[in-house]
Amino acid sequence: MISYRLNSRIGAVVFTAILAMPAAAQTIAITGGKVYPVSGPLIENGTVIITNGKIVAVGANVPIPAGAQRIDATGKIVTPGFVDASTQLGVQEIAAVNDTRDMSARGKDNIAAAFTVWEGLNPNSVLIAPARKEGITSFVVVPTGGLVSGQAALVDVVPGTTTDMIVRSPVAMVAEVGDPQSAGLGSRGELIVKLRELLEDTKFFQTHRDAFDRAQTRPFVASRLDLQAMIPVVEGKLPLLITVNRASDIDAALRLARNYNVKLMISSGAEAWMMADKLAAARIPVLTGAMNNIPEGFASLGQRQENAGLLRKAGVQVALIGNAGGGDEEAFNVRNLKQEAGNAVSYGMTWDEALRAVTLAPAEFFGAADRLGSLQPGREANVVVWSGDPFEFTTRAEHVLVRGREYNEKTRQDLLIERYRNLPGTHNTPPPR
Amino acid sequence: MGTAACTVRTPTTTPSPARDSAQADVGRGGTSTPNADPFPSTYVPFPSRTTVVRNVNILTAAGPLIRNGAILLQNGKIAAVGTTVDAPADALVIDGSGKYVTPGIVDDHSHLGVYAAPGGNALSDGNEATNPATPQVWAEHSVWPQDPQFPRNLAGGVTTLQVLPGSANLIGGRSAVLKVVPGRTVQAMKFPGAKYGLKMACGENPKRVYGGRGGPSTRMGNVAGYRAAWIKAVDYRRKWDKWNADHKGDPPARDLGNETLAEVLRGNILVHNHCYRADEMAQMIDIAHEFGYQIRSFHHGVEAYKIADLLAKEGIAGSIWADWGSFKMEAIDAVKANMALVDHAGARVIVHSDDPSGSQRLNQEAAKAMEAGAEIGIPVSEEQAIKWLTINPAWALGLDDRIGSIEKGKNADVVLWTGDPFSVYSKPEKVWIDGALLYDRLDPSEQWRTDFELGFVPFNRN
Numbered sequence: 077m078i079s080y081r082l083n084s085r086i087g088a089v090v091f092t093a094i095l096a097m098p099a100a101a102q103t104i105a106i107t108g109g110k111v112y113p114v115s116g117p118l119i120e121n122g123t124v125i126i127t128n129g130k131i132v133a134v135g136a137n138v139p140i141p142a143g144a145q146r147i148d149a150t151g152k153i154v155t156p157g158f159v160d161a162s163t164q165l166g167v168q169e170i171a172a173v174n175d176t177r178d179m180s181a182r183g184k185d186n187i188a189a190a191f192t193v194w195e196g197l198n199p200n201s202v203l204i205a206p207a208r209k210e211g212i213t214s215f216v217v218v219p220t221g222g223l224v225s226g227q228a229a230l231v232d233v234v235p236g237t238t239t240d241m242i243v244r245s246p247v248a249m250v251a252e253v254g255d256p257q258s259a260g261l262g263s264r265g266e267l268i269v270k271l272r273e274l275l276e277d278t279k280f281f282q283t284h285r286d287a288f289d290r291a292q293t294r295p296f297v298a299s300r301l302d303l304q305a306m307i308p309v310v311e312g313k314l315p316l317l318i319t320v321n322r323a324s325d326i327d328a329a330l331r332l333a334r335n336y337n338v339k340l341m342i343s344s345g346a347e348a349w350m351m352a353d354k355l356a357a358a359r360i361p362v363l364t365g366a367m368n369n370i371p372e373g374f375a376s377l378g379q380r381q382e383n384a385g386l387l388r389k390a391g392v393q394v395a396l397i398g399n400a401g402g403g404d405e406e407a408f409n410v411r412n413l414k415q416e417a418g419n420a421v422s423y424g425m426t427w428d429e430a431l432r433a434v435t436l437a438p439a440e441f442f443g444a445a446d447r448l449g450s451l452q453p454g455r456e457a458n459v460v461v462w463s464g465d466p467f468e469f470t471t472r473a474e475h476v477l478v479r480g481r482e483y484n485e486k487t488r489q490d491l492l493i494e495r496y497r498n499l500p501g502t503h504n505t506p507p508p509r
Numbered sequence: 510m511g512t513a514a515c516t517v518r519t520p521t522t523t524p525s526p527a528r529d530s531a532q533a534d535v536g537r538g539g540t541s542t543p544n545a546d547p548f549p550s551t552y553v554p555f556p557s558r559t560t561v562v563r564n565v566n567i568l569t570a571a572g573p574l575i576r577n578g579a580i581l582l583q584n585g586k587i588a589a590v591g592t593t594v595d596a597p598a599d600a601l602v603i604d605g606s607g608k609y610v611t612p613g614i615v616d617d618h619s620h621l622g623v624y625a626a627p628g629g630n631a632l633s634d635g636n637e638a639t640n641p642a643t644p645q646v647w648a649e650h651s652v653w654p655q656d657p658q659f660p661r662n663l664a665g666g667v668t669t670l671q672v673l674p675g676s677a678n679l680i681g682g683r684s685a686v687l688k689v690v691p692g693r694t695v696q697a698m699k700f701p702g703a704k705y706g707l708k709m710a711c712g713e714n715p716k717r718v719y720g721g722r723g724g725p726s727t728r729m730g731n732v733a734g735y736r737a738a739w740i741k742a743v744d745y746r747r748k749w750d751k752w753n754a755d756h757k758g759d760p761p762a763r764d765l766g767n768e769t770l771a772e773v774l775r776g777n778i779l780v781h782n783h784c785y786r787a788d789e790m791a792q793m794i795d796i797a798h799e800f801g802y803q804i805r806s807f808h809h810g811v812e813a814y815k816i817a818d819l820l821a822k823e824g825i826a827g828s829i830w831a832d833w834g835s836f837k838m839e840a841i842d843a844v845k846a847n848m849a850l851v852d853h854a855g856a857r858v859i860v861h862s863d864d865p866s867g868s869q870r871l872n873q874e875a876a877k878a879m880e881a882g883a884e885i886g887i888p889v890s891e892e893q894a895i896k897w898l899t900i901n902p903a904w905a906l907g908l909d910d911r912i913g914s915i916e917k918g919k920n921a922d923v924v925l926w927t928g929d930p931f932s933v934y935s936k937p938e939k940v941w942i943d944g945a946l947l948y949d950r951l952d953p954s955e956q957w958r959t960d961f962e963l964g965f966v967p968f969n970r971n
Contacts, residue, residue, distance in 0.1 A: 403830060421934060
């Protein structure tokens, strides 16, 4: 159904989808599996019915429509597709090759609020298919660098254009707190001052736009488009997703958010466990991992693998993201999200909480729980049938459906293995078909 | 926040085998070095007590899984292993029901101590990036024994590390082979009698680092650089061989860099070559043939699966990541089945880390690679995969006669896992080195905290 063509000049595999879109009334029934809707209790021997790309029924005694295509999930586990809540997938192909990197903007004085990172997203990135193959069906593409990095978007892992992929944009404004050097500033305190100045200028700009357009305002800390992009943040409509690690920096961010009525989310949060009660009280969600215990800088001395579990126990909402810092986890290795979840369980999260932290929790954080993250009627049919415990290494994602369509195309890695599996062999020629 | 007991225990006074290592290091063909061991190991085993673990599954790395078996650790050695063992009456008996025992994990690609946490310029001591060939530098002179990454690696079941210089240079310098034990000095951590390794690096890193400052700026420049260094080393060795034979006149002038390279040519130092691409590995093999040395292991070997047959024929190991890739051009052909394919071709596979986090979960990295093999119809047994973590890297360090497997008489470097080590839910519960319990997840008093952690790190690991 899908043909592969090797473009030898650029050395990239071009996937040409010749498959027509799903037939209008196509119905799929996933039967017999252990179904984890996440939004509700486990259903032993459950059925999931999908029509036209949406889930239409989930339950134990659901009638199967005549003519439905069946996927037998007996003895298997059915979950919502996994959501990576923070990645550069699609905007970074090869980290050390500059013209494949599109996750950062220069901005003005390290403020790039207007930067919409998804404009640079490449739906043909060869790293996307390996992620989907291992059960990632949605991800949040997040800009990096500077003081205000730009805006993030939530996308589904479907072929086509970026427009086809986008579920919701923007889903957050991204900023760095506690890394003054990255923001081009002299100290932590100055960084907070700079953010305050930006928030105040945004409010002023919001109410004095006419004067601005007539060039009758004082100079602002940010450009017109950046200020405009910040308006939903000061209105409390668009979350400010800050990368922050040190407990005292989290505290400073909490004060800032309270004073300016900003809806805060925390990413990385190495020492968030030290602030767990305060984060829970302020209802601030945290995106963090469970595979890093290295005091890798003076802002991360309290980094520990129990972080996610401790936060959850204190009542903080948690989404799991890769945080061990190796092997291109920003893009290629988002597929290791399940390993992150397994380690979170190993370090104190319950299994159900870990599943929620890679499905419904991120969907909720980014305002898309009505679209994905759970198995409920009306949700997009982003569904994975796993051969066993999804967090375990011996488990395979046997069926991966995104918006009701199953994907099992070969990845670039599959093609390389076909070519080199038998040695010595046809090293420089494609394998026979 | 108590100091771990093991950091303050007094080591036993058993004489260190390191005292003999100056002699032990003199291999075939003499030496170019008046003193082969100027920084001798002062390691002595920590106090141990005779210990039996019973009812435990044992992955020996030397044969089939022993189900519900037993192991006896005595006087720092593995005294017995089998379905049952005879234990002295005073032995500490541990019930290992549902648990697993494996040999201690050996990571042959670490930068602990030379890129110590919490990082930054002050602790960046891994690349002497002042010249593309620096065989004269020794990693041990950069190692900070108080790097808080050491106890974290121990808690991940790692008992022996090869600390390598970085990969900025064509020839990066000597490695340090360390036991993952608390020590006030690096000498107290050095594995007695271990051979040194030599770090070499191919490809993008050297040409990137030196491209703007005198070269090499190309891969062909890299190769010219290796060959120029080896030409000098061959000459240096010849002069010393001649002087060693006749002792006529003054000995040749010493040169630290050439001393190291000459020891490689004599087989006394093992070559660990950072190399991603298949075509470059093949060229490095030709260079080794040209100058008469052996490459022990290619590190990273992202494309090892493309020349697995060549690695098998040459007897070169592949020290590989499970799934790292795409972060640079020479890493774009990374496949998860790399290890399984290389193993299947008959070459030695080693799971390496190059990473202070990854090194704590080398078992999980192996598990991912096993699954990737199974997916393409090359299943890898747990008995085989445990070798990737233990006896194979021990071989790469020339220590497979002392560590790396659960066999009678070997050093009692042993890990007790909470479950099957290839499960995401299993963790090391206890770790012994030379029979001494150096880590116990269940007992905070048996958890080593470095000096750095005191006050700075606001929690005790468990």
